[in-house]
Amino acid sequence: MEGQGAEPQEKAKLKILLAEDDxxxxxxxxxxxxxxxxxxLLASTGVEAVRLYKENTDVDLILMDLKMPEMDGHEATHLIRQMDKKVRIFALSAFAPETQSNFINENGFNHYVSKPIRKAELLKAIEKQF
Known part of the structure; x- marks a missing residue:
C-alpha cells in the first residue's frame, strides 16, 4: 500500500561454511x-572444511565444530587462517573453555558458541559480526 513507508532493507544473505560431523x-x-x-556449505570433517574453504574463499562465516574426525576444528582453523586472516570463524563446542576471550584470541576464532546451540544467541552473535 502506498503511504506506509518503505520496507526496511533486507540484509544480504551470508555464505556460510558449517563444519559439523553430526x-x-x-x-x-x-x-x-x-x-x-x-x-x-556442509563439511563433516576438518579436512573437508579446509578443502571447501579453498574452493570457496568468498565464504563470509565459518562455523567450526572443535571435535571432528580426520582433523579437529583447531587444526582446520589454523590451516584456514594461513590462507585468510580476516574470514570470521566461530568455534562450536559442548565443552566451554574456562575463559572464552583467551580461548578465542589464542586459537584464531572470532567468537565461541557453546552447544547446545540456542538460535537467538547464534543469530545475535552473527549480527554483531556483520
Missing amino acids: PINQKLFSYMLKEVAGQL
Whole structure:
C-alpha cells in the first residue's frame, strides 16, 4: 500500500561454511540459519572444511565444530587462517573453555558458541559480526 513507508532493507544473505560431523546438528543449524544464510556449505570433517574453504574463499562465516574426525576444528582453523586472516570463524563446542576471550584470541576464532546451540544467541552473535 502506498503511504506506509518503505520496507526496511533486507540484509544480504551470508555464505556460510558449517563444519559439523553430526548429521542431526547439521539439520538443526540449517534450520536455524535459514534467515541469514543465502548459501550453506556442509563439511563433516576438518579436512573437508579446509578443502571447501579453498574452493570457496568468498565464504563470509565459518562455523567450526572443535571435535571432528580426520582433523579437529583447531587444526582446520589454523590451516584456514594461513590462507585468510580476516574470514570470521566461530568455534562450536559442548565443552566451554574456562575463559572464552583467551580461548578465542589464542586459537584464531572470532567468537565461541557453546552447544547446545540456542538460535537467538547464534543469530545475535552473527549480527554483531556483520
